[in-house]
Amino acid sequence: xxxxxxxxxxxxxxxxxxxxxxxxxxxxxxxxxxxxxxxxxxxxxxxx
Amino acid sequence: xxxxxxxxxxxxxxxxxxxxxxxxxxxxxxxxxxxxxxxxxxxxxxxxxxxxxxxxxxxxxxxxxxxxxxxxxxxxxxxxxxxxxxxxxxxxxxxxxxxxxxxxxxxxxxxxxxxxxxxxxxxxxxxxxxxxxxxxxxxxxxxxxxxxxxxxxxxxxxxxxxxxxxxxxxxxxxxxxxxxxxxxxxxxxxxxxxxxxxxxxxxxxxxxxxxxxxxxxxxxxxxxxxxxxxxxxxxxxxxxxxxxxxxxxxxxxxxxxxxxxxxxxxxxxxxxxxxxxxxxxxxxxxxxxxxxxxxxxxxxxxxxxxxxxxxxxxxxxxxxxxxxxxxxxxxxxxxxxxxxxxxxxxxxxxxxxxxxxxxxxxxxxxxxxxxxxxxxxxxxxxxxxxxxxxxxxxxxxxxxxxxxxxxxxxxxxxxxxxxxxxxxxxxxxxxxxxxxxxxxxxxxxxxxxxxxxxxxxxxxxxxxxxxxxxxxxxxxxxxxxxxxxxxxxxxxx
Numbered sequence: 001x002x003x004x005x006x007x008x009x010x011x012x013x014x015x016x017x018x019x020x021x022x023x024x025x026x027x028x029x030x031x032x033x034x035x036x037x038x039x040x041x042x043x044x045x046x047x048x
Numbered sequence: 049x050x051x052x053x054x055x056x057x058x059x060x061x062x063x064x065x066x067x068x069x070x071x072x073x074x075x076x077x078x079x080x081x082x083x084x085x086x087x088x089x090x091x092x093x094x095x096x097x098x099x100x101x102x103x104x105x106x107x108x109x110x111x112x113x114x115x116x117x118x119x120x121x122x123x124x125x126x127x128x129x130x131x132x133x134x135x136x137x138x139x140x141x142x143x144x145x146x147x148x149x150x151x152x153x154x155x156x157x158x159x160x161x162x163x164x165x166x167x168x169x170x171x172x173x174x175x176x177x178x179x180x181x182x183x184x185x186x187x188x189x190x191x192x193x194x195x196x197x198x199x200x201x202x203x204x205x206x207x208x209x210x211x212x213x214x215x216x217x218x219x220x221x222x223x224x225x226x227x228x229x230x231x232x233x234x235x236x237x238x239x240x241x242x243x244x245x246x247x248x249x250x251x252x253x254x255x256x257x258x259x260x261x262x263x264x265x266x267x268x269x270x271x272x273x274x275x276x277x278x279x280x281x282x283x284x285x286x287x288x289x290x291x292x293x294x295x296x297x298x299x300x301x302x303x304x305x306x307x308x309x310x311x312x313x314x315x316x317x318x319x320x321x322x323x324x325x326x327x328x329x330x331x332x333x334x335x336x337x338x339x340x341x342x343x344x345x346x347x348x349x350x351x352x353x354x355x356x357x358x359x360x361x362x363x364x365x366x367x368x369x370x371x372x373x374x375x376x377x378x379x380x381x382x383x384x385x386x387x388x389x390x391x392x393x394x395x396x397x398x399x400x401x402x403x404x405x406x407x408x409x410x411x412x413x414x415x416x417x418x419x420x421x422x423x424x425x426x427x428x429x430x431x432x433x434x435x436x437x438x439x440x441x442x443x444x445x446x447x448x449x450x451x452x453x454x455x456x457x458x459x460x461x462x463x464x465x466x467x468x469x470x471x472x473x474x475x476x477x478x479x480x481x482x483x484x485x486x487x488x489x490x491x492x493x494x495x496x497x498x499x500x501x502x503x504x505x506x507x508x509x510x511x512x513x514x515x516x517x518x519x520x521x522x523x524x525x526x527x528x529x530x531x532x533x534x535x536x537x538x539x540x541x
Binding site: 002004005008009011012016017018019020021022024025028029030032033034036037038040041043044045047048 | 058061062110125126254258283365369431435436
């Protein structure tokens, strides 16, 4: 394995991890890109 | 940021990530907004008129963004890895070559579409402005395309760090130009005319027309999967990457798609591209706006596409060692140049098939990745398993995860059952209510979950192995590998 990569992997502890997807961010994603669009689609269907 | 890590597609440490929300927004918007929005917007006009059509295409795009963001963004921002690498847990160390091939074909395809479209519409615009005598000269189309390829390589020459500034600058300019185009359309034709114009060639069934437009939005946004992983791994955090990505890839793209739709319903001959009648109505000033939009939007998207392609290419260990970042960028743009010079017409004739290919394959890829990352692994991957080919964590059976391949096949079969992707003809009445990409993603995720649970021989080793033999595993309580350290709760649990 590439020496730089091996060192990088060994160093990759919790301090180098990014944050997980938390509940609040997931809720934002869910509402903004699934629930609201589905509601908009229902409104659009009425308009059709 | 450590450019070596970014260019060699090593995992980027969180402390090395420099992109804030503006950079994420700028690059996702820069990737999403291009003249393909006009092509797709023009396609929408065949099925539904402007009012419900704009709602359907914006909402469909956002739903597609939900699927692709949920699959690709969390592993990228948590582990600093790009999209192809993140499929090793689902398909296996060798199985991920399939996604590599898929991503290379899709990215080269998108970049070719953009370059050819820019060449053609650039030639038409220069003709309309009186700069050249004929818009049909192949040499001019090729010359404009080659110039755009050179501009892309020039932007990426100093490494991926250029994107952090170039992306937002291009995105902001393109948004301003798109606003001018939207205002022009509304001023020239008025709300009433745009919203009362009928669809150009709808099918008899209203709900099928509506769902075809939604499907176009979903499939188009799911095709962002390779871009999302490559871009958001530079983000400082998951939390600050989600909203800018929704805005950039979803909402803005949907709005520009609507410009294409509005243009097509009022001037059907435009096929969604408003630039030519903008020049006729507004003269050289609007012509410069149109030309500026086309050049910046397409160069910005191709820049991100070539970056993602070069990064995917460097996932192959031998290639990563053998070629530099600059060579990888050149190799990534080379097939685009070949298509532009030799196969532009046949390639563009099959644009719809190509778009369908992305939808058919990437929806299922997203489905099984979401189930694997959130439900089976609770947001915890083995960084050693992802990067060390000799590590047994994600080797499964000879380097392939059979569950992933069966699930992928189930997802693709579901898509084909719902919709003929070449002719856009529904295969079942259920399509009118469910679309095709969404059920394909759900089917692949479901099959993957059942097989992985039913065959503990597949799942357990990939949850319980640490560093590769010979690689000193970090003996810390905070080791990110799956068998040590606390699990992260799924946001849905």
